[in-house]
Amino acid sequence: MNGENGVTADHADQADREDRADQTGSAGRPARPRTPWLGDVGLSVVVPVLGGDDRIGGTLAAAPGRLDALLGTGPGAWELVVVVVDDGDGPAGTVLAAAADEPRIRLVRPADHGADHAAADEPDHEPGHPAAGHPRPGGKGTALRAGVLASAGRRVLITDAGLTTPLDELARLERELDGPDPDGAPAAVLGRSGNRLVRAIGIPGIPGFRADTCGFALFDGDRARAAFGASTLDGPAIDAEVLRWIRRQGWHVAEVPLNRAPGTADPARTADPARTADPARAAGPVRTTRPRPRRTAGGLRLALGELLRLNAGGLAVAAAFLALSLYVFQGLWADLDGSYLADALQDQNQWEWFVGVTTDNVTHLRNPLFTFAQGMPDGVNLMANATMLGLNVPLIPVTLLFGATVTFALVLTLGMAASAWTWYWLIRRRLVRSRWAAAAGGALAAFAPPMVSHANGHPNFVVLFMIPLIVDRALRLCEPHRRGRGATRDGVLLGLFATYQIFIGEEPLLIAALGMLVFCLAYLLVDRRRALAAARPLGAGLVVALAVCLPLVVVPLFWQFFGPQSYHAILHGDNAGNSPRALIEYAGRSLFGDPETAARLSLNTTEQNAFYGWPLLAFGVAVCVWLWRSRTVRALAITGFVTLLLSLGPWVPVPHTEIVLPGPWRLMIKLPLFESVIEGRVAMVCAPILGILLALALDRIVRLRTRELRTLGLLGAAAALIPILPLPLTVRERAPVPAFITSGSWKDYVKDGEALVPVPLPDPGQADALHWQVEADFGFRLAGGYFNGPWGPDRIGIYGATPRHLSNLLRDVRYGAQPPEVTPAWQAQARQDLEYWKAGAVVLPVQERDTQLRDLLSGLLGRAPEKVLDAWVWRVGPGAP
Template sequence: MSSAAPQAPDAAPDQDVRRIDDRSPWWGRLRAAVGRSRADLAVVLLFLAAAGWLTHGLWPDPGSRTMALNPADQVLYEWFLAVDARALLGDFGLLTDRLNAPDGVNLMANTTVIALGVLLAPVTLTLGAPVTFALLAGANLAGTAVAWYLLFTRPLGARRLAAGLGAALCGFGPGMVSQTNSHLHMTAQWLVPVIVWLVVRMLRAADPGRGGPDRLRLLSSAVGLAAAVSAQVFVGEEVLFLTFVTLLVMAVTYAVVDRDLARRALPAFTGGMVVAAGLALLVVGWPLWFQFLGPQGVATGLFSPHYFSADLRSWWTLSPLSVVGGDDAARLTTGPAEYNTFLGWPLLLVTVGCALWLGRRPLVVACLVSALAMGALSLGPRLVVDGQHTGVPGPFALLADVPVVDGALPMRFALVVLPLAATLVVLAVDRASASTGRARRLVPAVVGAALLPLFPAPLPTSGRPPVPEFITGGYWRQCVPPGGVLVPVPPATPRDPWPMRWATATDVAFGMPEGFFIGPHGRNGAATIGTSKQPTSALLAEVATWGLRPAVGEEQRRQAERDADFWDASCVALTVDTPYADSLRGTLEDLYGPSTRIADAWIWRV
């Protein structure tokens, strides 16, 4: 938004643009354009190479590899991608019956990355969901970096060195690398710079001081913004929410700093935003209603903001996923997928230094205030320092009772500090590059030194067992029809979702009971992860845990029959390599009668 202000001399466009103006011969302008394209292509290839290097552990066989730090969520997202791909097979419903049979799962209430799944459905249907997951794990990092690079070089007019450093921080900063541990909905941020650009474009069009308001430009910006926001809803709503809050804080700050611009542009800008919101609601209004109020919808928060709060010390600690990070830092957060705040003291000092050196430019003030606000919100309702709960209230406590916000994960507000800090870095390096004094070399060197400790190491991966031949060989079709319900033993749970890989390997051709998902199965319809077990699945889970074969009587057999009817199950399957397989097989034969061996599984038709 701040780019609406007249461009400062130190925010000049690219060098090639300054050398070749519209009065140059057409071949000169073409040569300059080709030169810029080659340089930009080199940056894109560099980001792609970096993303590939970070995620190379998933290759060359993604089906046999997993994110070692968060394998359960990878199973979940591969299932999401497989069920999303069914749109190409004519399955367009937002409620799927392929999990949690018979009630199903609300896809909008889960982070199902629908837009990404549909976009890459041909890959999923031909090569498998693990390949799609591996592609997205790297592509989200590179795509986010490229999108910010284009925003920095085009609307902001920064030089390539400055833009490249800032874009690298946006795409490969500690929080982004950490979230790559199976949180595809959080790393798919490549639409955020597009949204920012469209808001800036709308503000420029609304400013009469720039020859406006330009109503045609206002309308086209509103339409584009509505399209980008609508798409982001189906990629990751949490990223959209964080973007909205950040832009709101920036807008208020900018209006306070530049009151003349606010007075001039506010009427037309507000009108454009109303049009954008109205158009977006036409697209996402019903899906959002379905998410909160539809079947298996969730209207309450799931995660405790007290648990998912950032430790104050984590801000000046280096991420364990960087090349110089320490393992002891892991105790300052909830897990390896949430190193959102670990920027390290060098970058914090350099960011503040850049802001002070740049002075009171509206964009600088807006970025600094927003970064401080988002960083403060990340600390949660009560301040935590070095693992100790102090009882001191944090700013997030003011939002504790606000619907939607009350279910947010405070520590993820820290993710937006990356692009805010990156913008300050870009402005500082770009200004230094335009100068002729010592700052020309000193500022880029200091910024580079601050970024160097954040250089990420390749993400840890490990092997995982293959999907049973009973599934991969298509033998499952002998006991369950397509669209029917197969009961794996033991059934999938949020803690142990591995049987969901069976369905994923078949492009979710059959359903399963229970499983790993978000649904309204708590008290009074409160949100939960997974659902309560039926008596038979609870019995089988106990056998799978301890290996002790229970006494089975007539009551247990009748209950097993009732549970199979409840699930509308066609078949129960137990693979031979399941832990305590003999005890489980004996229990199942007591419940359902003799088994039939097919490939590497025993089955019971129920």
């Protein structure tokens, strides 16, 4: 409450404490003169003096005149709060001498003031904490905290002892703090200097190692005192700690460029007493004579220590996510050479091949968007397949050193953990205060049943750490105060983020964009005014993002859609949507799941795209009802409901009946891009939605007043989560690579430009030959294959190479069909197919029904094979007998 004179009770108490401290002093130091209370203060200028900084004399001589000129000469127009930390009585004596002539100059010594204030304002600290009444060690954090807490101004300006940035630049900060939009008025305005990269990418809590990260910053007074009062760090990282705390309160931090010429300074920076004593001579810029202090090893250690301390909670969350990811993939890591994900079908072989072929192309300076390694003679359009160039290219050194399987396992393991962490970061940054509530939400978003299902061999649907960053940048564009350079910067970063995500996974980005579009429309329904206000800055930012993204991806996308071996809509069959029962059942690798039930209700073991379980869906509905007043919750609820409906596909069978209803996906099935999407995957949008709802609920539950309600709420969350806890992915023994391949014997049978024809040929049902090729360092080409490519004159997308008569025949016999009678027609067809593939050798490794296959091929080729180690081989290239 404000008193009649406009002074808060807290400030009055503070003044009394200061008066007592000033009169008493400290041992060995003269008592400070009593500073009269100035009433309401317009601006407090806080100046920390560290390490014997000798620039304060010039500042004290020049600053009062400049402040009078800028703010007025009244007793409450401004105050200059100089904080001297652990440096004897030299600078302190200078300040006391200046204060004797100018009562608006105040000296603060943290050793006898800041600790008391901190102890009074931070009662929750444990005994022994630096804020618990003990003198703090000297440092920038100590000085700033003491100075800001001792300030009384409606606004607080932080600057350095040498006024590196001229005080005339204050007007720029004030104009930004007096923004036209009261709802969007910032809590702090920073001069654009110091650690620009950290603020540019918008990652809070990562302190810079420069002393001037917030070297010239203007704060709302009350918010500044709250923020610095909540701080705990004593060194330079307090800048990042305070900014992160402010952002978590939902307050805005703005930046403005400042006019600071290199090699010049404010008049106060000169060390010449004669110059500083003469205001006329001090008016012009001078070249500083004081060298910039060098960063010492001790200072770097302090900054690193504060970085760890500031981010200790985030690091603990990251470690927990990594441990959870290792738990999921423990079977794969236990035996990288011999283990294969049992539910991966042939996807692990395919993804390891993608890793290997990317490495082979780049290291041999070949086109990374195309290869002839599979699908002879047509090849494979790699850009039209999810080859994850954005990760496989940077990880080429890992692949060269340790192999494709290690890279595959590393991408999956670190990808899931990183995705959980960025969802946690977004949730905590935007929605909740509790770290562990945000961590629970991030874990659910990244380790939900659909994600664990795709972890069996679909890294592009597991490595989603860019999606939360894209969402955050889009939300920043929606903020009404984003304009000018800030909006342009956000648009540029959004374009770069989207570009990188395209090279990690295009389909996840398309599905995420669909989810964000539905959320925007839902928010338009629940809050029309704010949605329309956000539309303009968002639209402008998207234009900038497209202008950045399109030039970077135009060539790869042209190659993907119009290049060799490109295709149109890919066929997924009529069973690609989710069954309504799949929404309430459990996935095969969930704690309460039944693999047989999940298999009946899903496309395959890697496509269990819903299976959230009825307890979690019920919990989500309950949270929506509880928090329905929140516009965000209402928009999330609408988005989740719509995406679940879309995931049911174009036709929705009613369980336990023969009724089939048209689904909303029918409206989208013919749209460009969406015609290739597996519609059941749209339900994956609900993973982060449920994660956000969980975090919001836990954040409220832990702050409920009664223990009984807290216990009931936590039990409800546990009941929803325990049934879907992920189980480790199962593994099986990997099929061995034939010695014919590992020994290099194949080199005597397959020449450059020829293809090796395994029996049966690799296809989506059996693709072990892809692993042979990886182990042989892509020394030979393969007929057949497992990839996405065109089929027929309409170039419809299919899985695998276009089948031939011989490939179909060998596959049918391998899996139980009776071999046909060998006729001249069959022999001619076999020769024709081998010539089409440019075959150099046909290789039959040891396997089931290999006798039937050997006899069939011997009849078709008119001769018996050679036995080479563990394989039967027929030479069929030019010059073969």
